Amino acid sequence: MNIGIDMMGGDFAPREAVKGVIDFCNASNSSALLYLIGNQPKLEELFHEYNFQSDKIKLIHAEQVIDMHEHPTKALKEKQQSSIAIGFHLLSTSKVDAFISAGNTGAMLVGALFSIKAIEGVLRPTISTIIPKENGSTGLLLDVGLNADCKPEQLNQFAILGTVYAQQILGIENPKVGLLNIGEEEGKGNLLALATYPLLKENKHINFIGNIEGRDVFMEKADVIVCEGFTGNIILKMAESLYSIAQKNNIQHPYFNRLNFENYGGTPILGVNKPIVIGHGISQNKAFKNMILLAEKMIEKNVMEKMKKEIV
Amino acid sequence: MNIGIDMMGGDFAPREAVKGVIDFCNASNSSALLYLIGNQPKLEELFHEYNFQSDKIKLIHAEQVIDMHEHPTKALKEKQQSSIAIGFHLLSTSKVDAFISAGNTGAMLVGALFSIKAIEGVLRPTISTIIPKENGSTGLLLDVGLNADCKPEQLNQFAILGTVYAQQILGIENPKVGLLNIGEEEGKGNLLALATYPLLKENKHINFIGNIEGRDVFMEKADVIVCEGFTGNIILKMAESLYSIAQKNNIQHPYFNRLNFENYGGTPILGVNKPIVIGHGISQNKAFKNMILLAEKMIEKNVMEKMKKEIV
Numbered sequence: 001m002n003i004g005i006d007m008m009g010g011d012f013a014p015r016e017a018v019k020g021v022i023d024f025c026n027a028s029n030s031s032a033l034l035y036l037i038g039n040q041p042k043l044e045e046l047f048h049e050y051n052f053q054s055d056k057i058k059l060i061h062a063e064q065v066i067d068m069h070e071h072p073t074k075a076l077k078e079k080q081q082s083s084i085a086i087g088f089h090l091l092s093t094s095k096v097d098a099f100i101s102a103g104n105t106g107a108m109l110v111g112a113l114f115s116i117k118a119i120e121g122v123l124r125p126t127i128s129t130i131i132p133k134e135n136g137s138t139g140l141l142l143d144v145g146l147n148a149d150c151k152p153e154q155l156n157q158f159a160i161l162g163t164v165y166a167q168q169i170l171g172i173e174n175p176k177v178g179l180l181n182i183g184e185e186e187g188k189g190n191l192l193a194l195a196t197y198p199l200l201k202e203n204k205h206i207n208f209i210g211n212i213e214g215r216d217v218f219m220e221k222a223d224v225i226v227c228e229g230f231t232g233n234i235i236l237k238m239a240e241s242l243y244s245i246a247q248k249n250n251i252q253h254p255y256f257n258r259l260n261f262e263n264y265g266g267t268p269i270l271g272v273n274k275p276i277v278i279g280h281g282i283s284q285n286k287a288f289k290n291m292i293l294l295a296e297k298m299i300e301k302n303v304m305e306k307m308k309k310e311i312v
Numbered sequence: 313m314n315i316g317i318d319m320m321g322g323d324f325a326p327r328e329a330v331k332g333v334i335d336f337c338n339a340s341n342s343s344a345l346l347y348l349i350g351n352q353p354k355l356e357e358l359f360h361e362y363n364f365q366s367d368k369i370k371l372i373h374a375e376q377v378i379d380m381h382e383h384p385t386k387a388l389k390e391k392q393q394s395s396i397a398i399g400f401h402l403l404s405t406s407k408v409d410a411f412i413s414a415g416n417t418g419a420m421l422v423g424a425l426f427s428i429k430a431i432e433g434v435l436r437p438t439i440s441t442i443i444p445k446e447n448g449s450t451g452l453l454l455d456v457g458l459n460a461d462c463k464p465e466q467l468n469q470f471a472i473l474g475t476v477y478a479q480q481i482l483g484i485e486n487p488k489v490g491l492l493n494i495g496e497e498e499g500k501g502n503l504l505a506l507a508t509y510p511l512l513k514e515n516k517h518i519n520f521i522g523n524i525e526g527r528d529v530f531m532e533k534a535d536v537i538v539c540e541g542f543t544g545n546i547i548l549k550m551a552e553s554l555y556s557i558a559q560k561n562n563i564q565h566p567y568f569n570r571l572n573f574e575n576y577g578g579t580p581i582l583g584v585n586k587p588i589v590i591g592h593g594i595s596q597n598k599a600f601k602n603m604i605l606l607a608e609k610m611i612e613k614n615v616m617e618k619m620k621k622e623i624v
Contacts, residue, residue: 134557145494148502182457182545190460190542214549218557230502231543233494237526238550245446245530245567253563 001031003295004096006083007038008065009103010283014038017102018046020288025056027289032296035096037062037083062086065103068281072106084108088115091274098295102266102279102287109146112269112276119304121311123151125271126158127278128165129236131225132258134218140166140175141217141225142270145233152195155179155226159206160310161270162224168301169294170223178212178222180231186210192228200226205310265290271311273304313343315607316408318395319350320377321415322595326350329414330358332600337368339601344608347408349374349395374398377415380593384418396420400427403586410607414578414591414599421458424581424588431616433623435466437583438473439590441548442482443537444570446530452478452487453529453537454582457545464507467491467538471518472622473582474536480613481606482535490524490534492543498522504540512538517622577602580610583619587611 007017021034033056036043040061047053062083066075076085084103088111091099101108118125128142142158143150159177166175179200181189186197188211200208212222217235227235239259246256265287266279275298277291298304319329333346345368348355352373359365374395378387388397396415400423403411413420430437440454454470455462471489478487491512493501498509500523512520524534529547539547551571558568577599578591587610589603610616 134560148494148505180546182460182542190540193460193542214546215553215556217546217550218553228502230494230505231546234492234526234529234543234547235550238529238547241527241530242554244527248446249565249567251563251565251568253561255557255561256563 002096004035004087004099006101008083009101016284019285023289024292072110098275100277102283122271130264135220143229144236145229147229150228155196156199158226175223176209177206177224180227181211262287314408316347316399316411318413320395321413328596331597335601336604384422410587412589414595434583442576447532455541456548457541459541462540467508468511470538487535488521489518489536492539493523574599
């Protein structure tokens with residue numbers, strides 16, 4: 001198994017990426033070979049500084065870097081020697097089985113959609129977030145920003161993609177799927193939710209339990225919550241800010257600590273043909289390590305193939 | 313000044329309503345006369361039990377009650393002797409200057425829209441919530457559920473209504489207005505946000521500061537945040553659930569205590585001709601007391617007249 005990692009992506013790259021790789025290699029018995037894509041002299045220097053050598057890593061030199069604020073499509077086209085472009089090249093030619101980056105999110109999405117492509121039948125790929133539940137369990141919310149406007153059919157597919165992910169990666173056997181809405185009863189909601197409800201109700205690939213209100217997001221009611229990417233993104237960023245608020249106010253409590261999204265590494269793009277994990281710009285070593293673990297698990301569990309089967 | 317109160321609305325009525333009225337009368341030097349609408353014998357019994365007499369209250373007998381789950385329009389039409397129907401009758405005939413209820417929300421909205429009516433020029437009235445900010449200040453979020461689907465022109469009006477409310481009731485001189493969105497830059501967002509941004513930018517009645525992301529909701533960045541009622545309702549209910557989570561986990565911290573929405577009493581309907589305050593079904597004495605204080609302030613400050621001037 002080969003995993004490609006953009007070592008130049010994120011606010012603290014390449015140092016934190018290097019530290020994350022070292023943490024992964026030291027902690028795991030994985031047989032994965034890590035393709036570390038970035039400025040080779042810089043990477044060699046850092047690995048030397050940490051006195052780290054391993055046959056689990058392979059450096060791939062990338063002459064260029066796509067900055068966080070560059071226009072995604074333009075940058076990908078013009079910077080063929082960037083770490084992200086090389087990563088997608090390795091992935092599309094099956095030199096690596098998954099690709100990870102905490103760099104320019106737009107470029108990652110463009111690369112995923114145009115170089116790796118959506119699974120046949122998938123209307124729109126989606127990104128999700130882990131939701132730490134108040135009772136200690138873990139749920140999934142999707143979409144969280146890739147699709148700001150959605151059609152009911154898309155939400156219906158997110159439910160399937162989320163169900164497979166929850167089964168394979170979160171280990172939930174029969175995930176309860178909820179539709180994010182502003183009332184409990186069928187017949188409540190905005191136009192999108194009203195039109196989506198009957199599709200979810202009829203969908204035999206999922207275990208639909210009905211509407212989920214804002215107050216239920218952190219509760220155990222549903223394992224997979226579907227919504228359009230606008231509301232999902234607001235929820236994700238609010239939840240992230242709660243962790244900051246708790247930190248700032250010295251509130252040390254296991255629940256609020258679980259809202260530290262670095263624990264979860266990154267978010268995979270669901271509905272594309274191969275595992276691609278996008279990290280937060282502020283990713284540090286722990287996030288990089290966890291993204292590698294996630295990519296490894298997605299390859300092992302053959303998640304994308306299972307999604308293909310459910311979507312058709 | 314006369315304030316009408318539905319004493320039969322809410323899960324703990326009439327007892328908690330009675331206790332709230334007593335708390336208000338004992339704590340305030342207000343000259344307001346409270347019209348207490350409900351089952352007169354029951355109310356007399358409760359005031360007797362609490363050994364409370366005052367010339368600040370006046371009991372108005374209501375033979376009927378609209379239950380929480382009754383169909384709003386049907387119930388209002390058929391139960392003319394209900395406390396809510398009598399309340400709206402008193403308000404529309406100017407016997408009272410404001411009306412408060414923690415009862416059937418739908419009936420309160422229907423009454424507000426059809427018996428009191430929207431301010432001329434207002435496309436859709438709206439409901440808002442107080443947002444306790446991390447730095448100790450207080451902001452406003454609207455709409456929080458009355459308008460699940462919105463047009464850009466509605467959001468533009470919410471910005472005006474919210475600005476007047478923030479000035480008059482929250483005491484913020486020049487409230488910063490933010491558009492809830494999934495990116496900071498102009499040109500980001502869903503179709504609604506994209507179409508709303510230029511309207512807010514051109515709006516001379518408000519102090520527009522740009523887009524506000526989910527992470528900024530609890531921060532000081534904006535005083536008034538506008539969004540459609542779907543996302544707003546999800547945020548409101550998530551915030552309420554955070555207070556419950558903190559309580560359940562014995563997290564005693566001033567910030568999370570401020571998320572106790574009972575502190576804020578209820579939400580006024582903005583954009584109608586007279587002050588109408590809707591309480592949460594779980595309202596207890598503190599919420600009732602605070603709703604009366606809010607109604608009093610809205611009358612004193614002549615908020616509705618000021619909104620009329622800004623809207624035209």
